[in-house]
Amino acid sequence: MASVTMTVNGKSVTADVDPRTLLAQFVREHLRLTGTHVGCDTSQCGACVVHVDGKAVKACTMLAVQADGCEVLTIEGLANGAELHPMQAAFREHHGLQCGYCTPGMIMTAVDMVNRLGSDLDEATIRHELEGNICRCTGYHNIVRAVETGAKAMTEGGARQAAE
Amino acid sequence: MTGTGIGAPVRRKEDQRFITGKGRYTDDLTRPGQAHAYFVRSPHAHAEIVKIDKAAAEAMPGVLAVLTGDDLAADNIGGLICGWMIHSKDGSPMKAGAHPALAQGKVRYVGDHVAVVVAETLAQARDAAEAVEVDYKLLPAIADTATARSSKVVVHDVAPDNTVYEWHLGDKDATEAAFKKAKHVTTLDITNNRLIPNPIETRAAIGEYDMGTDNYTLYTTSQNPHVARLVLSAFIGIAPENKLRVIAPDVGGGFGSKIFIYAEETVCVWASKKVGRPVKWTSDRTEAFLSDAHGRDHVTRAQLALDDNGKILALRAHTIANLGAYLSTFSSSVPTYLYAPLLSGQYDIPAIYAEVDGVYTNTAPVDAYRGAGRPEATFVVERLVEVAARELGMDPAKFRKKNYIKRFPHQTPVIMNYDVGDYGASLEKALEMADYKGFNKRKRESAKKGKLRGIGFSSYIEACGIAPSQAVGSLGAGVGLWESAEVRVNPTGSVEVLTGSHSHGQGHETTFAQLVSERLGVDINNVNIVHGDTDKVQFGMGTYGSRSGAVGMSAITRAIDKVIEKGKKVAAYAMEASDKDIEFADGKFSVAGTDKSMAFGEIALQAYIAHKFSGQDLEPGLKEGAFYDPTNFTFPAGVHICEVEIDPDTGVTTIERFTAVDDFGVVINPMIVEGQVHGGIAQGVGQALLENAVYDESGQLVTASYMDYAMPRADDLPSFDVGMTVTPCPSNPLGIKGCGEAGAIAAPPAVINAITNAVGHEDVPMPATPRAVWHAIHKGKAPMAAE
Numbered sequence: 001m002a003s004v005t006m007t008v009n010g011k012s013v014t015a016d017v018d019p020r021t022l023l024a025q026f027v028r029e030h031l032r033l034t035g036t037h038v039g040c041d042t043s044q045c046g047a048c049v050v051h052v053d054g055k056a057v058k059a060c061t062m063l064a065v066q067a068d069g070c071e072v073l074t075i076e077g078l079a080n081g082a083e084l085h086p087m088q089a090a091f092r093e094h095h096g097l098q099c100g101y102c103t104p105g106m107i108m109t110a111v112d113m114v115n116r117l118g119s120d121l122d123e124a125t126i127r128h129e130l131e132g133n134i135c136r137c138t139g140y141h142n143i144v145r146a147v148e149t150g151a152k153a154m155t156e157g158g159a160r161q162a163a164e
Numbered sequence: 165m166t167g168t169g170i171g172a173p174v175r176r177k178e179d180q181r182f183i184t185g186k187g188r189y190t191d192d193l194t195r196p197g198q199a200h201a202y203f204v205r206s207p208h209a210h211a212e213i214v215k216i217d218k219a220a221a222e223a224m225p226g227v228l229a230v231l232t233g234d235d236l237a238a239d240n241i242g243g244l245i246c247g248w249m250i251h252s253k254d255g256s257p258m259k260a261g262a263h264p265a266l267a268q269g270k271v272r273y274v275g276d277h278v279a280v281v282v283a284e285t286l287a288q289a290r291d292a293a294e295a296v297e298v299d300y301k302l303l304p305a306i307a308d309t310a311t312a313r314s315s316k317v318v319v320h321d322v323a324p325d326n327t328v329y330e331w332h333l334g335d336k337d338a339t340e341a342a343f344k345k346a347k348h349v350t351t352l353d354i355t356n357n358r359l360i361p362n363p364i365e366t367r368a369a370i371g372e373y374d375m376g377t378d379n380y381t382l383y384t385t386s387q388n389p390h391v392a393r394l395v396l397s398a399f400i401g402i403a404p405e406n407k408l409r410v411i412a413p414d415v416g417g418g419f420g421s422k423i424f425i426y427a428e429e430t431v432c433v434w435a436s437k438k439v440g441r442p443v444k445w446t447s448d449r450t451e452a453f454l455s456d457a458h459g460r461d462h463v464t465r466a467q468l469a470l471d472d473n474g475k476i477l478a479l480r481a482h483t484i485a486n487l488g489a490y491l492s493t494f495s496s497s498v499p500t501y502l503y504a505p506l507l508s509g510q511y512d513i514p515a516i517y518a519e520v521d522g523v524y525t526n527t528a529p530v531d532a533y534r535g536a537g538r539p540e541a542t543f544v545v546e547r548l549v550e551v552a553a554r555e556l557g558m559d560p561a562k563f564r565k566k567n568y569i570k571r572f573p574h575q576t577p578v579i580m581n582y583d584v585g586d587y588g589a590s591l592e593k594a595l596e597m598a599d600y601k602g603f604n605k606r607k608r609e610s611a612k613k614g615k616l617r618g619i620g621f622s623s624y625i626e627a628c629g630i631a632p633s634q635a636v637g638s639l640g641a642g643v644g645l646w647e648s649a650e651v652r653v654n655p656t657g658s659v660e661v662l663t664g665s666h667s668h669g670q671g672h673e674t675t676f677a678q679l680v681s682e683r684l685g686v687d688i689n690n691v692n693i694v695h696g697d698t699d700k701v702q703f704g705m706g707t708y709g710s711r712s713g714a715v716g717m718s719a720i721t722r723a724i725d726k727v728i729e730k731g732k733k734v735a736a737y738a739m740e741a742s743d744k745d746i747e748f749a750d751g752k753f754s755v756a757g758t759d760k761s762m763a764f765g766e767i768a769l770q771a772y773i774a775h776k777f778s779g780q781d782l783e784p785g786l787k788e789g790a791f792y793d794p795t796n797f798t799f800p801a802g803v804h805i806c807e808v809e810i811d812p813d814t815g816v817t818t819i820e821r822f823t824a825v826d827d828f829g830v831v832i833n834p835m836i837v838e839g840q841v842h843g844g845i846a847q848g849v850g851q852a853l854l855e856n857a858v859y860d861e862s863g864q865l866v867t868a869s870y871m872d873y874a875m876p877r878a879d880d881l882p883s884f885d886v887g888m889t890v891t892p893c894p895s896n897p898l899g900i901k902g903c904g905e906a907g908a909i910a911a912p913p914a915v916i917n918a919i920t921n922a923v924g925h926e927d928v929p930m931p932a933t934p935r936a937v938w939h940a941i942h943k944g945k946a947p948m949a950a951e
Binding site: 020045104136 | 175176178179180183184185186188189191192194287362364365366414415417419448668669670671835836838839840843846847869870871875876877878879881883884907
């Protein structure tokens with residue numbers, strides 16, 4: 001067994017894990033944060049995307065022990081209490097989800113996309129950036145709309161916060 | 165229409181939990197004392213099992229049990245079933261080979277279930293599974309659809325020529341006669357490629373046996389939990405129906421693949437009693453590729469007979485349908501009654517004759533996948549029609565219009581009685597939205613860039629709202645296909661709807677609440693939809709075949725009507741009037757001709773406190789149920805137009821425009837319906853351009869991961885232009901036709917018709933990969949040196 005300590009959604013957690021435990025398994029099975037989903041075995045589908053030290057990572061591709069000492073953000077930690085993150089709100093407003101299974105990974109990827117590329121994202125950029133996230137329900141049409149709107153709302157929200 | 169009633173694009177109630185990571189899918193559940201199952205699967209397509217040595221695996225750390233087909237047989241657990249009997253044209257019943265949940269004596273496809281290891285942890289179960297020693301005697305395998313019947317390989321002894329059935333439909337003599345007098349015959353050889361459904365949530369199951377009550381619970385990724393319970397109890401014999409509870413919680417997409425009753429959930433329930441612990445199994449993606457029921461896989465020769473005015477006289481088709489190594493739950497019906505009755509398309513065709521040979525191969529079972537038979541039929545009809553128009557030198561839109569059915573009801577020669585439609589209206593709208601007039605200009609612009617441009621049509625029809633129970637019973641179905649609903653009004657006026665439909669992405673919690681809101685005037689936030697639990701909902705047939713609106717919501721409507729009738733009786737006592745004088749509108753019961761009225765919630769309270777009437781005169785309470793059996797199929801139809809640009813140097817096809825105009829009848833929530841169209845088109849475009857399940861000659865599945873099987877990604881697809889026309893369905897109380905499968909049915913021929921239009925000949929396979937299109941473009945030209 002190996003001991004790991006990390007900060008998940010702002011809370012420090014320490015656990016003894018089998019060294020082969022993936023980060024995705026760790027948050028799902030040890031922390032019971034089941035919003036991070038696993039949809040494949042080959043790091044293609046992106047349902048498991050979380051943020052590690054502020055960057056999008058497929059949690060099925062990283063061992064829990066590799067995240068030792070890191071700051072991890074999962075879908076459960078994205079909203080500010082009862083107030084949805086602008087990207088979450090945009091997915092609901094634009095019907096960017098159907099079965100909901102790929103949705104946490106999509107939203108975490110979209111937030112990372114805005115963090116890296118800014119809020120003025122055109123359709124081609126969004127579609128290209130979503131290459132690592134597979135959705136079988138929506139045909140991506142409404143996901144693209146949601147990311148466009150969510151990106152703008154993130155900047156407006158950020159600007160508002162800065163002004164306050 | 166109120167702000168949240170029928171027709172309003174209400175934002176979904178279920179989204180809050182999904183966007184915050186609070187969904188509860190089967191794999192998210194952990195039962196106290198839960199153990200983990202891992203299946204030993206056959207690495208061979210066809211082999212005898214000589215011996216299974218479990219000893220080493222049983223001695224591994226954490227292992228609770230290693231179970232095989234012999235253990236199943238010892239416990240008298242029956243095999244998996246196919247619930248739709250098809251008879252061959254000679255009257256003989258289909259040849260169903262035995263389908264044990266764990267193989268007995270023989271394995272028949274790669275991924276077939278050989279043994280299960282149950283251990284304390286998944287890692288221990290997986291490690292021990294590798295230590296199970298299976299001695300196989302390899303047999304030659306057959307994977308190919310077209311040659312399965314002539315192969316020396318015998319998949320099941322009951323079918324020595326690998327033929328499950330030789331089925332037919334239609335009037336052979338009339339069709340032959342029409343072909344004899346035809347001035348023109350269009351002939352196509354068509355392969356409808358095999359697909360793997362791939363919901364992003366893989367299948368999962370937790371079986372749990374309670375020794376204290378002798379009850380079993382199965383948590384599972386099912387589109388129809390009651391049917392799962394029925395099959396597991398009545399046919400497989402795991403537990404009596406009253407001792408088995410099946411719960412299908414949040415389910416992450418189905419597309420048909422979660423209709424069926426599979427080996428894994430059967431084994432989990434059975435094993436939970438053997439080990440005395442809850443047993444959990446979650447498919448990994450490779451297992452999903454290997455063992456989820458696949459879709460399509462037809463090889464067809466089809467012909468269209470025409471007179472010299474371009475009028476269709478007859479259609480005939482001979483199809484070989486690959487059913488895989490075993491008959492899955494509804495597999496037999498898909499290439500027969502869900503296929504050939506749609507071969508009339510939107511057209512007035514006087515004579516049709518179809519022959520279908522179902523074949524066994526050493527491949528995963530094939531069953532219903534989004535559209536199920538109807539995409540295969542539509543591909544045949546819409547390719548034939550497009551090619552016929554080209555051969556006759558007619559505009560494909562005008563050719564279609566000339567042959568459209570224009571009077572309703574219309575009896576086709578292949579069972580279906582189309583109730584209503586206006587195909588010309590959908591075509592006109594689609595032509596305008598797609599700017600068909602501007603196509604030639606755009607083609608010239610593409611040519612200036614050295615690119616090819618093509619446009620293709622698909623005038624699809626489907627039969628949904630499956631289906632009148634008597635009708636499907638007469639065609640061989642083992643079940644009725646009605647739906648149930650119960651509307652429970654609480655004393656405070658809030659409402660719970662228990663439905664036999666199951667939502668796995670369709671948004672029932674919202675649309676069903678919209679119906680209740682519209683009819684009872686209750687705020688949608690005061691309506692809860694309960695589904696997916698056999699202990700809560702009495703019975704239901706589940707969700708597939710675009711039936712939740714047309715059938716499921718019709719059942720809810722009937723139950724609501726009964727609630728209103730009962731409410732009127734309560735209101736009559738409460739307002740001291742005759743119940744004949746009570747009217748109900750806008751959420752209020754009022755006495756006609758007076759200003760006396762009481763709100764729905766007030767009457768609900770009166771019904772439960774029962775102070776204003778005697779229990780002898782009227783039963784207290786406000787709860788009503790209904791079973792709704794449809795009187796006909798519904799017939800959604802529409803026109804999809806695809807416009808592509810192709811780079812002749814690389815063969816890469818880009819979809820420049822995709823226009824869809826659909827007639828779904830009355831729409832409850834246009835936002836959700838458009839989303840269904842988008843998703844369906846994406847799967848249809850996936851079939852046409854990207855997806856293909858490939859078995860090699862030895863029966864190995866070479867496309868068993870997302871690195872090998874091309875799922876549509878965001879940058880493979882355009883945004884879609886979606887429009888609607890409406891002819892309300894006359895055969896159900898809401899006028900709904902259904903929308904779930906339209907895109908997957910319509911899109912493949914639209915895409916292929918566009919590509920063949922661009923390259924100038926018809927020999928383009930699905931999927932039309934860059935390589936295939938490049939070869940199509942350069943067909944007949946000198947091969948390049950590199951080849």
